[in-house]
Amino acid sequence: MIKNYLHSTCKIFLFVFTLISVSFSAYSQEIPKEPAAISAGKQIFDSNCKACHRVHQKLVGPALAGVYDRAPSIDWIKSFVKNSSAVIASGDAYAVNLFNEYNKTTMTSFSSFKDQDIMNVLAYIQDETIKGPGEQPGQKQKVVDGPKEEGVPATYLNVLLVGMIVILILLVVILAFLVSSLKRFLDQKALTEEEKEVVHSPITAGTIASSRGFIFVVAFLVGALGFKAVINGLYSVGIQQGYAPKQPIAFSHKIHAGQYEIDCKYCHVGVMKGKSATIPSVNICMNCHNQIKSGTTTGEGEIAKIVRAYNENRPIEWVRIHNLPDLAYFNHAQHVNVAGVECQTCHGPVQEMDVVRQHSLLTMGWCIDCHRKTDVNTKGNAYYDKLVELHNAKSKGNMKVENIGGLECSKCHY
Structure with missing residues (x-):
């Protein structure tokens, strides 16, 4: 009698203990809703997941909205994120179906993620799921404000300077033509000796150009501009601002x-x-291009170069910038x-x-x-x-x- 009583008591104790354990486990697996967790999850998602996933849109991998309800369990999600290959190799039916559905593409393993990191990502996904789908990538290209140029661009200033020099030369030529015509006109008139001296002044363009002062000024200006060009050249040694080499693959x-x-x-x-x-290594490129074979402005040929490098087990020889x-x-x-x-x-x-x-x-x-x-x-x-x-x-x-x-x-x- 006492033995049966003790046996029944143990069963009740085990039942209560199991119930408490399950309840505690369920509580511990509850997706956090705190803004700090959502913010941390967004940061992790943007840095690691966004290349292949969107919350409301299928990309390289499935859309993640409501993934916490579709997956077998939260623990399953943690295991899959940390090592998807191991879960697939174990024969897990849900994992194998995903693997086959997405062209047998293996998701990158994030073994360094802590459980809390994954829970934060799920918090972000849950928050975005509740908000609903917004504008998706590919529907409208995001416009990002770049640095704004201040003042007039240097090219326009150079064109303006050249234009002013051309106009100045034309004015000098026109003025010389007018002076010559005026001299010929005055030579036909009866002029006094003083007036003739003024008209036929010894100071001409030729005498000015051959004077020592003019030669010194011209030599000084040429020397100063040459010296400035040399200094600018020395200061530009090793500076490659604007350098944009052609790459072996037209990556945009x-x-x-x-x-x-x-x-x-x-x-x-x-x-x-x-x-x-x-x-980036070829493997990182192939995380996406295992499935994405076309649909970019670079064309099918550029993606084929990546696949060829991957199949031949050789790196892409990118040109360092x-x-x-x-x-x-x-x-x-x-x-x-x-x-x-x-x-x-x-x-x-x-x-x-x-x-x-x-x-x-x-x-x-x-x-x-x-x-x-x-x-x-x-x-x-x-x-x-x-x-x-x-x-x-x-x-x-x-x-x-x-x-x-x-x-x-x-x-x-x-």
């Missing part, structure tokens, strides 16, 4: 970064964690990940460029000027707390990069 940033809003960090993977932003001398040290991660500098700050409106060009000077003076003008991004970074305190004790202005050693030679030079 205007389509990828502009129209389809693919985040720069998705392709240039080193920008958040290393000195170099890195050039932005080069710094070996004696200069620049770290992308420090500027992008820590300082929060946008790519367009240095590289210009890349999202508007069919052919990428060097937008900025990238000279020492250009960097120093930026360090003198830029406020240090100290928000949420305890590393700067003491520095901010010391700076505020001595100055009322914002703390600039130069205030924390941004102009020290050893910061950029080995």
Whole structure:
């Protein structure tokens, strides 16, 4: 009797424990709705997912609206995001169906993602699902305001200057013609000796051109202009502003970064964690072009070059555009990940460029000027707390990069 009682009690205890565990598990899997989680999720989505997915539109992968209801479970989503290949290889029916439906394209594995990162992404997707579909990429190209030119462009000024010189020469020729005609007219009149002396003055264009003063002025102007040209040439050594070489594949940033809003960090993977932003590998291109074979202005032939390079297991020989001398040290991660500098700050409106060009000077003076003008991004970074305190004790202005050693030679030079 006591044994049966204890057995029944254990069953009840196990049932209650299981119920509590399931309830706690369900609660822990609830998608967050806090604005901070949604904002963090959007940032992760834009940097990692947006190249292949949209919330309300099928792209390389499926539309993600309501994915948390369609998928087998939240835990399944976490496993699939972290290692989709393993889930497919396990024979999971839902994963295999997705794999076959999307042309057997394997999703990039994000093994570095924490569970909270994935939950934040789901929070963003849920928020966008509730808002409903808006304007989708491809329906209308996004217009991004680029830097506006101030004043009259240099080309127009040059044309205007040449035009003024031509007009001046014409006026001199007309004036010389009028003087010559006037002299011939006056020679036919009865003039006094004084009047003849004025008309036939020894100061002529020929005497002026052969005078020492005129020769000195001309020589000085020619020498000054030549010296200025030499100085300008020396200052332009190593400066490639506007350099836009022809690439082996006609890749358009205007389509990828502009129209389809693919985040720069998705392709240039080193920008958040290393000195170099890195050039995208063929594998990154094939994440999308396993399925996208046409539909871009570059044409089928350009995409075929990517596929050919992938099949032959060889890199695409992209021509480097932005080069710094070996004696200069620049770290992308420090500027992008820590300082929060946008790519367009240095590289210009890349999202508007069919052919990428060097937008900025990238000279020492250009960097120093930026360090003198830029406020240090100290928000949420305890590393700067003491520095901010010391700076505020001595100055009322914002703390600039130069205030924390941004102009020290050893910061950029080995």
